[in-house]
Amino acid sequence: MDQxxxxxxxxxxxRLQILNWLKEPEINFPGQAEHVGFEDGVCVGQIxxxxxxxQSTISEYLSLLQRAGLVQxxxxxxxxxxxxxxxxxxxxxxLILTKV
Amino acid sequence: MDQxxxxxxxxxxxRLQILNWLKEPEINFPGQAEHVGFEDGVCVGQIxxxxxxxQSTISEYLSLLQRAGLVQxxxxxxxxxxxxxxxxxxxxxxLILTKV
DNA sequence: TTGGTATATCGGGAAATTCCGATATATATT
DNA sequence: AATATATATCGGAATTTCCCGATATACCAA
Numbered sequence: 001m002d003q004x005x006x007x008x009x010x011x012x013x014x015r016l017q018i019l020n021w022l023k024e025p026e027i028n029f030p031g032q033a034e035h036v037g038f039e040d041g042v043c044v045g046q047i048x049x050x051x052x053x054x055q056s057t058i059s060e061y062l063s064l065l066q067r068a069g070l071v072q073x074x075x076x077x078x079x080x081x082x083x084x085x086x087x088x089x090x091x092x093x094x095l096i097l098t099k100v
Numbered sequence: 101m102d103q104x105x106x107x108x109x110x111x112x113x114x115r116l117q118i119l120n121w122l123k124e125p126e127i128n129f130p131g132q133a134e135h136v137g138f139e140d141g142v143c144v145g146q147i148x149x150x151x152x153x154x155q156s157t158i159s160e161y162l163s164l165l166q167r168a169g170l171v172q173x174x175x176x177x178x179x180x181x182x183x184x185x186x187x188x189x190x191x192x193x194x195l196i197l198t199k200v
Numbered sequence: 201t202t203g204g205t206a207t208a209t210c211g212g213g214a215a216a217t218t219c220c221g222a223t224a225t226a227t228a229t230t
Numbered sequence: 231a232a233t234a235t236a237t238a239t240c241g242g243a244a245t246t247t248c249c250c251g252a253t254a255t256a257c258c259a260a
Binding site: 008054077 | 217218219220221222226227228
Binding site for chain 2: 003004007008010011012013016019020089090092093094096097099100
């Protein structure tokens with residue numbers, strides 16, 4: 001867990017926004033087809049739509065968040081679903097109190 | 101308290117190092133004259149010496165950390181002493197659990 | 201006032217980040 | 231196979247960050 005990489009990942013308004021939206025996917029991404037559910041998270045396209053930035057940008061932001069360990073992803077068919085890694089935030093919260 | 105600014109401030113190895121050193125000034129800055137004490141923190145020159153970077157860089161890093169609210173400073177004579185703002189870290193730790 | 205020391209600010213080159221459009225890849229459908 | 235859709239990757243312009251040397255400012259001492 002590279003502290004600097006984590007803080008860099010969090011140093012962007014759009015990425016913070018995405019992380020926050022992913023706390024309540026059913027509320028923030030009502031557009032995601034009902035039959036899909038939110039167990040695996042939200043697909044890239046839904047997130048992209050909501051940010052208004054381009055698909056390539058959001059795809060890169062999401063994989064950056066994943067490299068930092070803040071989200072996890074699953075590929076299902078042509079979709080990739082991203083969800084928060086809550087454990088990482090708890091670890092980070094503690095890390096700030098003990099190691100920063 | 102601007103989240104992005106705080107995370108940017110933490111997105112640098114040297115600045116994280118400085119914050120960590122400031123947790124135990126007496127251990128990490130034995131060079132600071134005894135009669136001065138550490139109540140107000142550590143002066144810029146001591147921090148600069150320990151990092152090996154230039155004076156201007158460290159002066160800027162410290163004021164950046166201060167703008168982010170992570171440290172506080174006092175000017176005493178020709179010296180400026182910097183110390184951690186522990187409350188900011190506690191707030192940040194909580195903020196990660198609730199707002200990120 | 202003159203000179204010395206500590207810190208802050210300025211200007212800038214190199215590297216990293218932001219975000220884009222174009223293109224490639226993966227999967228599903230027909 | 232051909233087509234369509236979702237995502238990933240590539241190349242790059244604009245901006246920001248990193249860190250420097252030079253210079254300015256603040257304070258102290260003689």
